[in-house]
Amino acid sequence: MAQTLRDRVIKAAVKYIADSGPDGLSFRQIAADAGVSHQAPYHHFGDRSAIFTEIAREGFQKFTEVMSSPARRDEDSNLSVQLCERYVDFALTNKGYFRVMFRSDLCQMDESPETQRAADEAFDTLLVAVGEILGSSASIDEIRVQATAMWSVAHGLATLLIDGPLERKIGKVSDRRALVRSVANRMIDGLTS
Amino acid sequence: MAQTLRDRVIKAAVKYIADSGPDGLSFRQIAADAGVSHQAPYHHFGDRSAIFTEIAREGFQKFTEVMSSPARRDEDSNLSVQLCERYVDFALTNKGYFRVMFRSDLCQMDESPETQRAADEAFDTLLVAVGEILGSSASIDEIRVQATAMWSVAHGLATLLIDGPLERKIGKVSDRRALVRSVANRMIDGLTS
DNA sequence: TCGGCGTACTTGATAGTGTCAAGTCGTGGC
DNA sequence: GCCACGACTTGACACTATCAAGTACGCCGA
Numbered sequence: 231m232a233q234t235l236r237d238r239v240i241k242a243a244v245k246y247i248a249d250s251g252p253d254g255l256s257f258r259q260i261a262a263d264a265g266v267s268h269q270a271p272y273h274h275f276g277d278r279s280a281i282f283t284e285i286a287r288e289g290f291q292k293f294t295e296v297m298s299s300p301a302r303r304d305e306d307s308n309l310s311v312q313l314c315e316r317y318v319d320f321a322l323t324n325k326g327y328f329r330v331m332f333r334s335d336l337c338q339m340d341e342s343p344e345t346q347r348a349a350d351e352a353f354d355t356l357l358v359a360v361g362e363i364l365g366s367s368a369s370i371d372e373i374r375v376q377a378t379a380m381w382s383v384a385h386g387l388a389t390l391l392i393d394g395p396l397e398r399k400i401g402k403v404s405d406r407r408a409l410v411r412s413v414a415n416r417m418i419d420g421l422t423s
Numbered sequence: 424m425a426q427t428l429r430d431r432v433i434k435a436a437v438k439y440i441a442d443s444g445p446d447g448l449s450f451r452q453i454a455a456d457a458g459v460s461h462q463a464p465y466h467h468f469g470d471r472s473a474i475f476t477e478i479a480r481e482g483f484q485k486f487t488e489v490m491s492s493p494a495r496r497d498e499d500s501n502l503s504v505q506l507c508e509r510y511v512d513f514a515l516t517n518k519g520y521f522r523v524m525f526r527s528d529l530c531q532m533d534e535s536p537e538t539q540r541a542a543d544e545a546f547d548t549l550l551v552a553v554g555e556i557l558g559s560s561a562s563i564d565e566i567r568v569q570a571t572a573m574w575s576v577a578h579g580l581a582t583l584l585i586d587g588p589l590e591r592k593i594g595k596v597s598d599r600r601a602l603v604r605s606v607a608n609r610m611i612d613g614l615t616s
Numbered sequence: 617t618c619g620g621c622g623t624a625c626t627t628g629a630t631a632g633t634g635t636c637a638a639g640t641c642g643t644g645g646c
Numbered sequence: 647g648c649c650a651c652g653a654c655t656t657g658a659c660a661c662t663a664t665c666a667a668g669t670a671c672g673c674c675g676a
Contacts, residue, residue, distance in 0.1 A: 235653085251528030253446055258633065267655045269635085274653090278634060332587050335444030339588075353592045374593050378583075379576065379606040385587070386579025387571070394525050394578070395532075399546045400567050413572040417610045428624085451662065460626050462664090467624090471663065618676090626669070633662065640655070646648090 236274040238264050244285060248326035251393075252282065252336060282336040283345050289327030290348035296320045298355045307411070309363050313356070314384045314414035315407065321388035322406070328392065332385075356381060383417050429467040431457050437478060441519035444586075445475065445529060475529040476538050482520030483541035489513045491548045500604075502556050506549070507577045507607035508600065514581035515599070521585065525578075549574060576610050 233241075242260045257278060258268045275281045296316055301309055321328040330336060331349075339346050360377040361368065368376070387410060390396035426434075435453045450471060451461045468474045489509055494502055514521040523529060524542075532539050553570040554561065561569075580603060583589040 251526075253528055256633065266653095268633095269656080270654055272635075332582070333444075334586050334588075335446055349588050350592070353588065375602070375605050375609060378580075378589065378593055378602070379609050381589070382579035382583060382606060383572065383576040383610065384579065385583055386575035386577065389525070389582060390571075390575060390578055393527050395527075395542050395546065396571065396574070399543070400571055409568070409571070412568050413575060416568060416572050417576065449662070459624095461662095462627080463625060465664075620675095621673085622671105623673100624669105624671085626667100628665105628667080630665080631663095634660095636657105636659080638655100638657080641653090643650105643652090645650090 235264065235266060235270060239271045239274065239281070240285060240288070243281060244326035246326075247285075247329050248324075252330055252333065257281065279336060279338050280342075282330050282333070283338060283342045285327060285330045286333075286337045286339070287342065287345040287348045289324065289331040290345065290352045292324060292327060293320055293331070294348070294352045294355050297352070297359065308415065309359075310380060311411055311414040313359055313363075313380060314387070315410050317381075317384035318388045318391065318406075318410045321392060325392060328388070332389075353377075353381075379417075383414065387413060428457065428459060428463060432464045432467065432474070433478060433481070436474060437519035439519075440478075440522050441517075445523055445526065450474065472529060472531050473535075475523050475526070476531060476535045478520060478523045479526075479530045479532070480535065480538040480541045482517065482524040483538065483545045485517060485520060486513055486524070487541070487545045487548050490545070490552065501608065502552075503573060504604055504607040506552055506556075506573060507580070508603050510574075510577035511581045511584065511599075511603050514585060518585060521581070525582075546570075546574075572610075576607065580606060 239257070239260055242263060243255060243257070246255050246260070257271050261268050261271050264270075271281070272278075275284060297313070297320070299316075301312055337345065339349065357373060357377050360380060361373050364373055364376060391406070432450070432453055435456060436448060436450075439448050439453070450464050454461050454464050457463075464474070468477060490506070490513070492509075494505055530538065532542065550566060550570050553573060554566050557566055557569060584599070
C-alpha cells in the first residue's frame with residue numbers, strides 16, 4: 231500500500247498487457263480499479279503514450295539486467311545459445327513489458343531520451359556480449375552482422391512464441407527451453423567456429 | 424470505381440496500417456473518406472476485429488504466393504537464404520498486411536477458419552521448402568526445428584527492420600538486401616552442410 | 617405487373633475512450 | 647498566516663465502436 235499511484239498504474243497496465251495485449255487497454259478502467267478519478271493517471275504521465283513509453287523504459291532496463299548477468303560456464307551450453315535463451319526467457323516472463331518495448335507506434339521514443347538511452351544500453355549489452363564471444367580478432371562490422379543475426383533469431387523466436395502461430399503449427403511446445411536451445415544451436419553452429 | 428466498398432475499406436485500412444500501425448485506425452474515418460456512413464463498413468464485416476481478421480487472411484494468402492514461387496537457381500545464393508530474403512521482402516513491401524498477420528490480439532483467428540487455413544497454408548509452404556532444402560534424409564523433427572529456426576531469423580529480422588530499433592542501432596541500412604543476405608548466410612552456414 | 621425479400625446501405629442513440637480546462641484539498645516553506 | 651505547489655477531482659468535449667432501427671433498390675417467382 232506504500233506503493234505510489236504511479237507505480238500501481240504501471241503495474242496494472244503491465245499485467246493487462248501481458249494478459250490481453252496493449253490495445254484494448256483503458257486507463258480509465260485502471261483508474262477506476264485503483265479507486266481514483268479517471269484523470270489521476272494522466273497527472274503522472276502527460277498522456278496515454280507517455281505511459282507506454284515509461285513501460286518500455288523499465289522494460290529495457292530489466293532487459294539489460296537480465297542480458298548482462300554473468301554467463302554460466304557450462305561446457306554443454308554455448309555462450310551464444312545462452313544469450314538466446316535469456317532473450318526468449320525474458321520475453322516470455324515479461325510479456326507485459328516485451329509487448330510494448332518494440333512497438334514504436336505506441337511509444338514515441340523520440341520524445342523520451344530516457345527510454346531511448348535504455349534501449350541503446352540494451353543493444354549495447356548485446357553487442358558487447360557478441361564481441362566477447364567472437365573474440366578480439368573480429369571486425370566491428372562482423373560483430374554487427376553477428377549481433378543482428380543473433381538478435382533476429384532470438385527476437386523472432388520470442389515474438390513467434392508469444393503472439394505468433396508457432397505453437398499451433400509445430401505442435402505444443404512441451405519443453406520450450408529445449409526448443410530454444412536446439413534452434414539456437416542449429417543457427418549458431420556455423421559461426422563461432 | 425468498379426471497386427466494391429468492401430475492397431475500398433480494406434485497401435484504405437491496409438494503407439493506413441502500413442503508414443501508422445493498426446492502433447490509431449478509425450473505421451469511422453475510413454467510412455467518411457469513402458463518402459459513406461459510419462456504419463457502412465460494419466455491414467461487410469461484423470465488427471472491428473473482423474476487418475483485421477480479413478486483412479490477415481489476405482496477407483497470408485499473398486505470403487503463400489510469394490514464398491511458393493519457384494526458386495532461382497543461382498549458384499551464389501543458397502536456397503535458404505532466398506527464402507529468408509523473400510520473407511523479409513514480403514514484410515517490408517506489405518507492411519500493412521504483415522503488421523496485422525501476427526497480431527493475435529487484433530485478429531481473433533479462432534473465429535475465422537478461412538484465416539486459420541490461410542495461415543496454416545503459409546507455414547506449410549515454409550515446411551515444404553525447408554524439407555526440399557534438407558533433402559529426403561531429414562527427419563520430420565529435424566525439418567521442424569530447422570523451419571522454426573529459419574522462420575525465427577526471417578521473422579525477427581523483418582520485425583526489427585519494420586518496427587524495431589535495429590536501424591537506429593546498427594546504423595542506416597543502405598543496402599537492405601545485402602544485410603539480409605549476410606545475416607541469413609551466417610545463420611545458415613552451419614546447417615545445410 | 618405486382619408483392620415480397622434480401623442486400624447495401626443510412627440514421628440515431630448509447631456507452632466508453634483520451635484529453636483539455638478548470639477546480640479542490642492538504643502539506644511544507646517562508 | 648499565507649502562499650505555492652503537487653496530487654488529485656470534476657466536468658465537458660470530441661471521438662470511437664457498437665446496437666437497433668429504418669430506407670432504398672434490384673431481383674425473382676407468380
